[in-house]
Amino acid sequence: MELDFIQVTFLAVLQGATEFLPISSSGHLILPSLLFSWNDQGLTFDVAVHVGTLFAVLIYFRDDIQRLFVALMRSVLRRQHSVDSKLAWMLLAATIPAGLAGLLFSAQVELYGRSLLLIGITSIGFGLLLLVSDRLGLKQRSLADMDWKTAMLIGFAQVLALVPGTSRSGVTMTAALFADLDRAAAARFSFLLAIPIIAASGLLRGLDLFQDGSDSVEWLVLLYAILISSAVAFLCIHYFLRLIARIGFLPFVIYRILLGDRKSTRLNSSH
Numbered sequence: 590m591e592l593d594f595i596q597v598t599f600l601a602v603l604q605g606a607t608e609f610l611p612i613s614s615s616g617h618l619i620l621p622s623l624l625f626s627w628n629d630q631g632l633t634f635d636v637a638v639h640v641g642t643l644f645a646v647l648i649y650f651r652d653d654i655q656r657l658f659v660a661l662m663r664s665v666l667r668r669q670h671s672v673d674s675k676l677a678w679m680l681l682a683a684t685i686p687a688g689l690a691g692l693l694f695s696a697q698v699e700l701y702g703r704s705l706l707l708i709g710i711t712s713i714g715f716g717l718l719l720l721v722s723d724r725l726g727l728k729q730r731s732l733a734d735m736d737w738k739t740a741m742l743i744g745f746a747q748v749l750a751l752v753p754g755t756s757r758s759g760v761t762m763t764a765a766l767f768a769d770l771d772r773a774a775a776a777r778f779s780f781l782l783a784i785p786i787i788a789a790s791g792l793l794r795g796l797d798l799f800q801d802g803s804d805s806v807e808w809l810v811l812l813y814a815i816l817i818s819s820a821v822a823f824l825c826i827h828y829f830l831r832l833i834a835r836i837g838f839l840p841f842v843i844y845r846i847l848l849g850d851r852k853s854t855r856l857n858s859s860h
Contacts, residue, residue, distance in 0.1 A: 605821025611759030683744030716845030
């Protein structure tokens with residue numbers, strides 16, 4: 590990991606800001622190495638910023654997580670079923686498609702998916718799809734109205750997030766809005782669904798790091814990256830939920846279109 594202070598700060602802020610916003614964190618993190626010729630941030634740094642964003646969502650939704658966990662345990666140990674226990678089981682089940690797809694295809698995506706053209710296309714295409722879902726969805730259902738069909742639809746939609754530029758949060762919110770969930774419910778389900786995926790991704794990267802046997806770990810740099818990505822992610826979750834309640838997803842769609850067009854223009858100018 591050969592990054593200076595400015596690069597570490599920039600990448601940690603970038604990860605924290607884009608992990609939960611519907612604008613694709615993977616698509617943004619690929620850009621510095623492609624556009625600025627920066628050194629790849631490396632596996633160790635990836636693990637650190639994933640840990641940071643995981644801390645952020647765990648802290649922000651700590652009350653929801655505690656309530657869902659208690660309900661889940663009661664359903665297992667006492668056969669006491671409730672709306673919360675059903676939601677907890679649906680979140681676990683909806684994680685499975687993306688988890689399996691990640692294990693099977695992440696290497697291929699990493700090898701063939703680092704293309705500015707692909708990121709530009711997915712950024713624009715899935716951004717427009719988010720706008721359509723926000724306009725056409727009835728927004729009449731809350732998390733209490735979630736059913737298995739809707740949960741698994743969102744879970745299978747999350748598989749598409751393997752492709753850089755798609756946005757995990759964006760595609761899951763799109764599926765939720767098409768299923769007539771209101772904006773707040775779509776966002777909260779997406780964020781809660783992110784927890785096992787981010788945890789699994791960080792764990793797998795951590796295992797890869799352990800197997801690599803790297804002994805040149807800059808712990809202070811990693812701690813700094815964790816703190817920055819966590820703080821930025823926490824603030825983004827908070828203000829994102831407030832923003833979509835007022836004006837919806839249009840600002841993010843516009844940003845995705847501009848970003849996608851910029852990437853395509855940059856690619857064309859390089860030829």
